[in-house]
Amino acid sequence: MRPGEIILEIGPGKGALTKELLATGAHVVAVEKDPALVRELRGTFKHELASQQFELVEKDIRDFKPESWNLKAESYVLAANIPYYITGEIIRQFLETDVQPRSMALLIQKEVADRIIATERNPSSHFQSKRMERRKLSQKFRVVTSRHRRM
Numbered sequence: 001m002r003p004g005e006i007i008l009e010i011g012p013g014k015g016a017l018t019k020e021l022l023a024t025g026a027h028v029v030a031v032e033k034d035p036a037l038v039r040e041l042r043g044t045f046k047h048e049l050a051s052q053q054f055e056l057v058e059k060d061i062r063d064f065k066p067e068s069w070n071l072k073a074e075s076y077v078l079a080a081n082i083p084y085y086i087t088g089e090i091i092r093q094f095l096e097t098d099v100q101p102r103s104m105a106l107l108i109q110k111e112v113a114d115r116i117i118a119t120e121r122n123p124s125s126h127f128q129s130k131r132m133e134r135r136k137l138s139q140k141f142r143v144v145t146s147r148h149r150r151m
Contacts, residue, residue, distance in 0.1 A: 001021065001024045001026050001077065002024070002025075002026070003024065003025030003026065004025060004026070004027065005024075005026045005027070005076075005077060006026070006027050006028075006029065006071065006075060006076040006077070007021050007026045007027070007028045007029070007076065007077050007078075007079050008029050008031070008066070008071065008076050008077070008078050008079070008101065009021060009028055009029070009030040009031070009079050009080060010031055010061045010078070010079070010080035010082060010090065011031070011032060011033075011061065011080060011081065011082065011083075012030040012031075012032050012037070012041060013032070013037060013081075014037065014040060014041075014044070015040075015041055015044050015045060017079065017081070018030055018041070018045065018054070021079065022045070022048055022053060022054060027052075027053055027054075027055075028048075028053070028054050028055070029055045029057065029069055029071070029076075030054065030055070030056050030057065031057045031059055031061045031064050032056065032057070032058060032059075033058065033059060033060040033061070035058065038056060038058045041056055042056060055069070057069070061090060061093075062086070062089060062090070062093065065097075065099075066097060066099040066101075067098075067099050071099055072099065073098060073099050073100055074100065074101070074102045075102065076101050076102060077101055077102055077103050077104070077105060078094055078101040078103070078104040078105070078106070079104075079105045079106075080105075080106050080107070081106075081107040082106060082107070082108060084108075084109050084111075084112060087106075087108050087109070087112045088112070091104075091106070091116075
């Protein structure tokens with residue numbers, strides 16, 4: 001992330017990641033559907049909202065259109081810790097749009113990551129159905145595994 005870069009954050013929750021993204025000097029557009037969390041975020045980031053370094057959109061990400069927020073193809077980074085049940089839907093949404101992000105930084109469950117990076121010999125991958133989709137995935141994704149051990 002670079003200063004001034006546009007970050008589209010999905011589901012900022014209480015703003016832990018948001019705070020770190022803003023600290024890099026990035027411009028953050030956060031999409032949150034929970035009205036209670038939106039109220040909390042407005043209070044937590046009132047200065048950043050006033051300075052326009054932070055924009056808060058109250059909406060379900062599945063209804064969000066990047067072009068409606070003047071985002072251009074390859075001009076923003078997508079960042080999120082997305083729930084298991086909508087991971088595939090969100091990935092497809094941003095790979096199929098004409099306004100694709102420059103890159104995606106997604107925290108996802110290991111099982112989903114395994115399906116995404118499965119080789120063509122592995123028919124269990126739900127992302128194998130189209131070669132084009134697989135090529136897009138390989139260009140946009142790099143899987144990083146956690147080295148933390150449970151105690």
